[in-house]
Amino acid sequence: MVIAKSWKIAKLFDGVPKDEDLQLVEEDLPGLKDGEMLIEAVYLTVDPYMRVMLETNGKVGDTMMGEQISKVIDSKNKDYPVGTIVRTHSGWRNRTIVTSEACRRMPELGDLSLSTALGVMGMPGMTAFFGFLEICKPKEGEVVVVSGAAGAVGSLVGQIAKIKGCKVIGFAGDEEKCKWIKGLGFDCVYNYKKVTINDALKEAAPDGVDCYFDNVGGEFTLSVLQNMKTFGRMSICGQISQYNATDKLKAELPFPMILFKQLLVQGFIVMRWYNRWAEGEKQMSEWIREGKITYKETVTEGFENMYTAFRGLFKGSNTGKAIVKC
Numbered sequence: 415m416v417i418a419k420s421w422k423i424a425k426l427f428d429g430v431p432k433d434e435d436l437q438l439v440e441e442d443l444p445g446l447k448d449g450e451m452l453i454e455a456v457y458l459t460v461d462p463y464m465r466v467m468l469e470t471n472g473k474v475g476d477t478m479m480g481e482q483i484s485k486v487i488d489s490k491n492k493d494y495p496v497g498t499i500v501r502t503h504s505g506w507r508n509r510t511i512v513t514s515e516a517c518r519r520m521p522e523l524g525d526l527s528l529s530t531a532l533g534v535m536g537m538p539g540m541t542a543f544f545g546f547l548e549i550c551k552p553k554e555g556e557v558v559v560v561s562g563a564a565g566a567v568g569s570l571v572g573q574i575a576k577i578k579g580c581k582v583i584g585f586a587g588d589e590e591k592c593k594w595i596k597g598l599g600f601d602c603v604y605n606y607k608k609v610t611i612n613d614a615l616k617e618a619a620p621d622g623v624d625c626y627f628d629n630v631g632g633e634f635t636l637s638v639l640q641n642m643k644t645f646g647r648m649s650i651c652g653q654i655s656q657y658n659a660t661d662k663l664k665a666e667l668p669f670p671m672i673l674f675k676q677l678l679v680q681g682f683i684v685m686r687w688y689n690r691w692a693e694g695e696k697q698m699s700e701w702i703r704e705g706k707i708t709y710k711e712t713v714t715e716g717f718e719n720m721y722t723a724f725r726g727l728f729k730g731s732n733t734g735k736a737i738v739k740c
C-alpha cells in the first residue's frame with residue numbers, strides 16, 4: 415500500500431482563508447492498473463485563482479485544485495517509465511495515480527528549474543505574455559502601469575513592457591519588493607501602502623496612462639481609471655484585493671469615463687490562448703536566455719506547508735512566483 419496526502423476542503427472559504435477551512439488528510443492508494451502511473455509531486459503551485467474558483471465551484475470534501483510537476487515513481491504505462499517528469503492538474507496531493515490523459519505537455523525548459531513550468535514558463539508567464547501583449551497592444555514610448563508588480567505575473571508584465579520600449583510604473587506592497595522591481599528596470603515604483611495612487615500617477619504619468627495591467631482591482635483600479643489617456647487600454651487580469659473581501663467594493667459604475675475616454679477595458683482568462691502557449695514559452699525562454707527577463711520564486715519547503723504558502727499570497731509573503739517544494 416502507498417500512502418498519499420492531500421489537502422481537502424473542510425469548510426467553504428468565507429472571507430480570509432482560516433485554519434479550519436482546509437484539512438490535510440491521508441489515504442491508502444490501490445495498486446496500479448494497466449495504463450496507470452503513480453506520480454509523486456516535486457513542485458506544486460499556489461495561485462490566487464484557487465481562492466475564487468473554489469468559492470464558486472468547490473464543495474466540502476473536494477481536494478484543492480492546482481497544477482504540479484511530478485515524477486513517475488511506479489508505472490504500468492510503457493510511455494511513462496519510472497523517472498518521467500509530468501505536469502498534471504492533480505490538485506494539492508503529494509502522490510496520485512494518473513493515466514496519460516491527465517498529463518499536460520511540459521514546456522522546453524533547457525537548464526531552467528522544473529519549478530519554472532509553474533511560473534515564468536507556465537500559466538503565470540503565459541498570463542503576462544498574452545494578457546499584456548494581446549490586450550494592451552503596447553507601443554514604444556507609451557506609459558504602462560502595473561499593479562501587483564512584484565508578483566509572479568506583474569513582475570513579468572513590467573519587464574515585457576520595458577522590452578517593448580514603454581515607460582513602466584509599478585506598484586507593490588513593501589520597500590524590498592519595490593527595490594527588486596526597480597532593479598528589473600521599472601522606471602517608477604511605489605509602495606501602494608504608503609502613497610495616494612492618484613498623487614503617484616500624477617507625478618509619474620503627468621500626461622496620463624496608455625496601458626494598465628490590473629492584478630488587484632478595487633479602489634486602486636478606480637484611481638488608475640481616472641488617470642487613463644483617451645484610447646487607453648486596461649487588461650483586467652486579477653482582482654486580488656476583492657477575493658477575500660466580505661464587504662465588496664461599492665462604487666459608481668465608471669462607464670461615463672470609459673465612454674468619453676474611449677477606453678478598452680477587457681478581462682481575460684489565460685486559457686483562451688492555450689493553443690498558442692508554445693509561442694509564448696519560446697519567446698519567454700529566449701528573453702530569459704538574453705537576460706531581458708529575470709524571474710524570482712519564493713519557495714516554501716514541504717507539502718504540509720501548502721496552506722501556509724497559499725494564505726501568504728493574500729498577505730504579500732511572496733516575491734515573484736509562490737512555489738511549494740515537496
Ligand SMILES: NC(=O)C1=CN([C@@H]2O[C@H](COP(=O)(O)OP(=O)(O)OC[C@H]3O[C@@H](n4cnc5c(N)ncnc54)[C@H](OP(=O)(O)O)[C@@H]3O)[C@@H](O)[C@H]2O)C=CC1
Nearest residue numbers: 462565566567586587629651652653654655682683684730
Ligand atoms: N486572468 C487570468 O487568466 C489570470 C489571473 N491571475 C490574477 O493575476 C493576479 C496576480 O497573480 P499572481 O501573479 O499569480 O499572484 P502574485 O504572485 O502577485 O501574488 C499575490 C500578490 O498580490 C498582492 N496582494 C495581496 N493582497 C492584496 C490586496 N488586497 N491588494 C493589493 N495587492 C494584494 C501581494 O503583493 P503585495 O505585497 O504587493 O501586496 C501578493 O504577494 C491575481 O489577481 C490573479 O488572480 C493570475 C493568473 C491568471
Ligand SMILES: CCCCCCC/C=C/C=O
Nearest residue numbers: 462463537651652683684
Ligand atoms: C493552468 C491553470 C489554469 C488556471 C486559470 C487561471 C485563471 C485565473 C483567473 C484569476 O486569477
